[in-house]
Amino acid sequence: MSILSVKNVNKQFGGLKALHEVNLEIEAGTVHAIIGPNGAGKSTLLNCFVGRLNPDTGSVNFDGVSLLGMLPHQINQVGVSRVFQTPEIFGDLTLAENVMIPAFARRDGAFRINAWRQVEDEQSIRENAMHLLEDVGLADSADNVANQLSRGDKRRLELAMCLVQQPKLLLLDEPTAGMARADTNNTIDLLKKIAERGITMVIIEHDMHVVFSLAQKISVLAQGTVIAEGLPNEIKGHPKVQEAYLGGAHL
Amino acid sequence: MDAFLLQVLNGLDKGGAYALIALGLTLVFGTLGVVNFAHGALFMLGSFCAVTLQSLLTLERVVLDPERLTAWGTPMEIRTPYIVDWFGDFGMTLIDWSVPLAILIAIPIMLLLGVIMERGLIRHFYKRLHADQILVTFGLAIVLQEIVKSQFGANPIPQPAPAMFAGSADIGLMLGFAENAVVYPWWRIIYLMFSGVVIASVFAFLQFTTFGMVVRAGMADRETVGLLGIDIDRRFTIVFGLAAVVAGLAGVMYTPILSPDYHMGMDFLVLSFVVVVVGGMGSLGGAVAAGFLLGILQSFASMNEVNSLIPGIDQVVIYLIAVVVLLIRPRGLFGREGVMEN
């Protein structure tokens, strides 16, 4: 069953066609990678899923609901979480707080003045958050300020923040960008574990090692259109893909 | 029609002053990223350059006249400025021209003050929070104005324009209106031209010199310029000095219109911020455009016809425009995304 269905999406910036008639179906419970050279429109497409951009024409449906015209926080509330290329966390807050905030968002909705109860009274939220921090291996520094973390740890924190919301769809924008090899492998392992829980994931990634370690299905985007789609093995030898990547240097 | 023309002139004149004050402020914003609440104080210090020169030129030789007594019984003092003693009529001319002459001393003094301020204080606040910058520069502004107050008192000190420029020009007569229809003071016309020249010079300096190119690049993208290995620190110092000079010159030339007092910097502070923000943070062209826009609209709002229609509009027009502009254009007239939004 397809959980995210993208039909005939077009997006233009001035004279530049960023997306052209993009069609995409994401199967529930799978890891779907979107790859493509720089400027292919991957990030634009992702932004159309989360409400940062609105497609000029076409439709984006998530779980039967149209995402068009919805604001980012509304889209999150229907079950889509996103990890950014450069980790977006609450740098001035502690790790525990970083994870508690999304937990509150899931429990209390987009807005609630919960001003009289104290954070320490919210034991279940905190336990939940600590649990997630343990999952990503950051429980020891739960009460440290998030800004002090390394880039890889920030990414893990961001993942915990998304996972605490138990999303139906998790979008990852280059989750290993700028990471050392060891860190990358750790992240792959972590993502594999997440995938095993049955969470649908869409990954944008340059690193083919990551893509082929995780993805069950791959779509290739070039110059704003999907030029190929299929299982990892099919994509590996696809001539169009080779061409798009200038002789397949990456493969 | 003549009333309209007069208000346009008023607006341009005001706009010139606003633009001149805002120019330095936005320059410091754009390049150094510093919210400088002491900018009004620089304007005030500039005008006190004129006051200082005037009091130097009119240093007097005091002779006591034992024949005549003051009302409280001490001998009457007869005072003659030394400079008149030495140079006679030429001395009188020098005193008469003290305001334009003050430009000559204001440039080095303001440059020096600017450099000292930047090196001694502002520099250490580049990386600090804007709130900290506000507090420290506001404190500096108070300290500066209190020092001026202790030296010159709180009352305004008259600074007449040279006698040559006293009185007004009947512009209307030249344009075919009736006599006295469009009359405008010579000094204000000079001020308008002066602000035009200063604004043009600043733009030319930034446009056509290598130094200016680097500064403009710095305004567009500070980090990259830093990465290029250009010694940006020294340039920042000079930019701050330049801003101080521009504010100072605006102050010097404004003294015949507004007798300077120690508090005038604070009076202009809010206004200059509004101008800069309406223009768009860090946009030089925006500051100039906003200065003239606000000046002209303020003049028109003060017309009896407008004011009787909407009572009190002249009191709030500046702020009203600021609100409207910011609601329509989120970053002011020519502001860029991401500047001073956090």
Next chain:
Amino acid sequence: MHYCGANREILLGSRIQFNSEDSQLMSKIDNSKRKFLKTSAIIGVGVSAPLIFTNAHAAYRNEPKGSTVTFGFNVPQTGAYADEGADELRAYELAVQHINGEGDGGMLNTFSSKALKGNGINGKKVVYVTGDTQTKSDAARASAKRMIEKDGAIMITGGSSSGVAIAVQGLCQEAGVIFMAGLTHSNDTTGKDKRANGFRHFFNTEMTGAALAPVLKNNYGTDRVAYHLTADYTWGWSQEGSIRKYTEAMGWKTVQAVKTPVGAGDFSQYITPVLNSGADVLVLNHYGKDMVNSLTQAVQFGLREKTVNGKQFEIVVPLYSRLMAAGAGEAVKGIFGSTNWHWSLQDAGSQAFVKSFGQAYGFPPSQAAHTTYCQALLYADACQRAGTFMPSQVGKALEGFKFDGLGNGPTEYRAEDHQCFKDVLVVKGKENPTSKFDVLEVVEVTPRAQVEYPASMLGGNLGPYNNG
């Protein structure tokens, strides 16, 4: 109400006494025993602080129980009127010296009432505390409250604007002390907003109108068209109203009256329409910095060189302050206005005051200094005559009090509104000043009869005295 205990009162009083003694006699022989006393007095204030919760059984608010009585001088020390405030303070220091029998006695020698003997008031030495009004109502009330609540001031005096005067007057009424207004010119101070505990020596816009109009008539004729620029607050409106009333009565027309924002700085947009309006007189109902700027700029626009309706264009500044007029420089020359008092007056009282002020400070006093000096003296005299400092008794002693020798000719503190009635000066910017203090010349001393009006005209209600 619960106020400072008597113990604390005395300790505070003694501390303040030392202060003012020192300020009066700058060069005195130091005395180590006194030093010890002072120190212990200051510590005493701290130790005795809890006593503030005990109730003093005083007959009235801040009744002086020791050997001293405390005045509170509330003047602008920061902001636009700081120089005027400094001058007021100088005059107050002089007044305190004279009341305590130091210095040359100043106007006490010419004052018609001889109650004060130069030994303080009711046998008590006068000491004082000071505060900064900042020319803001809130700040002025806060500093007046400090002087009343903390320093035990029996009377508050000073100020340089009507808004502040009315605000502080209201406070003194509530607190139960006497307020002797400083420089305040709005009708409201002793009109709409008058209070039993408040007294004003300074004149008001009504008197300015009545005094100025005949002089304007003599100099500019009856066929004139006036254009008013008015500072947009209560004093400005009051001033505009009075001038219009008296000039229109003698035949002038008012073509336009425009309100200008306070502190506008640049008035060009208000001045430019004047020439084309058909007006041949511009009345600037501005005071302080606004007056300096609007006058300088109006002259710059060449208005006075123009001929309109076949007549020379003229500018009028109804209320002059010499200190501020100096800020306008050349622009004031030949411009008519009014003032409460001027140091060039030749009567014995004025000369005595100018002499002692000039000798103490090296320059002549301003009208603000004069009015505050008079107020301090008048209050002291009333207390002496009443034999007490109780506000209601002192007030009764001031009501209807007739006196002379304080520089404005025979004067009366009218009982109905606590306003002084005296001669009003019409002045003109001097063409050939001999010194930087010689800015104005007196063109006419308008006799008191000409500026009197019925108290009911300005409304308001004194209410009863409050003794706290």
Next chain:
Amino acid sequence: MIKFNVKNKDHILLIGFIIVVALAPVIFAPIGAGYPDLLQKFAIFGIFAIGFNILFGLTGYLSFGHAAFLGVGSYTAVWTFKLLTMNVIPALILSTLFAGLFALVIGFIVLRRSGIYFSILTLAFAQMSYNLAYSVLTPITNGETGLQLALHDARVLDGVFGVTRGEGLPSTTLFGMAMSGWSGYYFCGVVLIIMFYISLRIFRSPFGMMLRAVKSNQNRMSYTGLNTRPYTLAAFVISGMYAGLAGGLMAITDPLAGAERMQWTASGEVVLMTILGGTGTLLGPVIGAGVIKYFENIFSSFNEGILMDAFSFLPEMLQHAVVSITGLFVGEGWHLTLGALFMVIVIFLPGGLMEGIARIGNVTRRWLKPKPVATTEADAAASE
């Protein structure tokens, strides 16, 4: 764990705060501040700054127009006295409500922008309010003179409940207890404690955490499913209500409301109070408010006489020299001291006075028991 720590520390903080407020007349007497009016000002501006800190300290939105809400509160309170009753409770409630309403309207507009653009928008609205209150709105505000009580005021409720009219102007009461002098101070003090406690709860609540998240990263908030606008608006309105309450208290202790209370300098003052004391800390704003009001009222009152007295132990020549130098900083020069203080604090204590206190605390603690303590972070958490 930290939870336990925070709660305990909060209790100690609150109890300490109550003790200081209760004993303020004694504590502040030695420095010359132990009289009702100044202590009332400490409490009132403390409330104002605490409220401002909920907006600025937590969300990072720097409002330069908060004095407008204070002014609205004051006008509302005086009008309540004039029209309804001299009892202070309705005035207090109405001034808070009206200020909140005003803040809701203004906030709805200005919160469309952030950063300096937000600051200028708030400044613009406040300056418009001030200018209009000073001139055109005089029938409502009584302009420059300020809104005052009058003998013939309606005071409908007082009439209904048969409160007898005296000869003179009535004074504000709390069911018969006069609200000037010491009783006025204790009323303000109790309100201050309540407002401090509310602020403490907000700081430690999930809502407070959301507000800190706004300051930290609005983008992340949106993608976490949180709508930032209502959060900022709520903070804006809450702090506006704090300001209105403070304005109401000003009118209660001194029934006069002047337009200058709304001027930008008054808005700037609360900004300075907050930064001076320590932005985002619980106690900092109260301390900052106290310091600034102390300078305004006490430093300005030191005249030459008092100085001569204070330095009379010096030889005469030296005495005059010292007096003329110190004279620059007190009396009419008190602004200079304040300006210099701003600079010194921000240069040497970036976290405001609270940082200074924390540093002193750390040093003493290290000095008392020289083992490595992990309390520093807990301290920071407690004060943040």
